[in-house]
């Protein structure tokens with residue numbers, strides 16, 4: 001008795017494997033997160049994110065030109081704000097000449113066609129390290145939305161193509177969408193972090209921006225009252241559907257690898273593009289294991305990125321974007 005069918009035929013050489021391969025990673029898949037700091041000539045490595053840097057505006061110019069040449073045409077901007085500019089309301093977020101607003105203009109000057117997306121949340125600006133306003137041990141929803149909405153309009157005004165609210169307040173997408181329409185920013189997109197989980201994988205990012213919740217009495221130590229419980233699945237669909245109904249153009253699942261079941265479910269459920277954020281902790285794990293010689297960096301990176309795309313991601317926000325594109329050649 002021979003096997004009736006021999007699936008191994010389609011795996012017998014690299015030529016046939018590449019012929020039948022279902023998922024191909026390309027530069028077009030990536031959204032590149034960038035960390036911006038005040039100052040000049042600064043390119044400081046983030047200790048928990050080897051080979052990833054905080055850049056001052058002059059180096060941001062160099063970086064985006066390099067990205068553009070590599071075929072990486074979309075960036076997601078984050079800023080590290082000095083402590084003396086932080087307060088509970090994230091007032092600095094609304095400064096027309098604030099670091100984010102300048103960063104947007106810097107990228108557009110350097111590379112007019114680069115797609116610029118901006119993080120919208122209060123944490124880098126918050127003296128308490130929360131995504132919204134804190135009062136009596138709670139994160140205020142509606143008051144936070146007001147600031148997040150103004151912040152979004154300010155980013156649009158500075159030239160952002162998309163705003164990316166990562167705060168998980170209820171109803172913020174509708175509020176932001178209405179404000180953008182009212183102010184005439186009809187073409188500004190919204191990429192909503194829709195299923196954003198309260199994850200321990202954000203640690204290195206909070207180092208990068210010095211944005212972790214602070215350990216003070218009456219300030220929540222974690223983000224579990226707004227970011228989602230990682231035990232939940234149906235809630236992710238509900239959050240995503242709400243964001244679409246409120247006007248999101250792109251929805252996002254975050255983190256990546258541990259949440260690919262959610263990615264697939266959402267992909268099957270909705271008809272807007274789905275982004276996945278492979279977060280800082282996922283990056284750090286691969287770098288650390290590779291440094292020890294325990295994992296093959298490039299092989300693991302490509303396996304993870306391909307898995308994220310195979311699960312249904314149309315867009316991958318990843319700190320590996322440059323590494324991956326260099327490898328693709």
Ligand code: PBG
Nearest residue numbers: 121123166201202205279280281
């Ligand atoms: C802030 C924000 C976070 C990330 C993106 N936007 C951190 C957090 O929610 O605490 C995490 C990204 C990463 O870990 O790479 N709203």
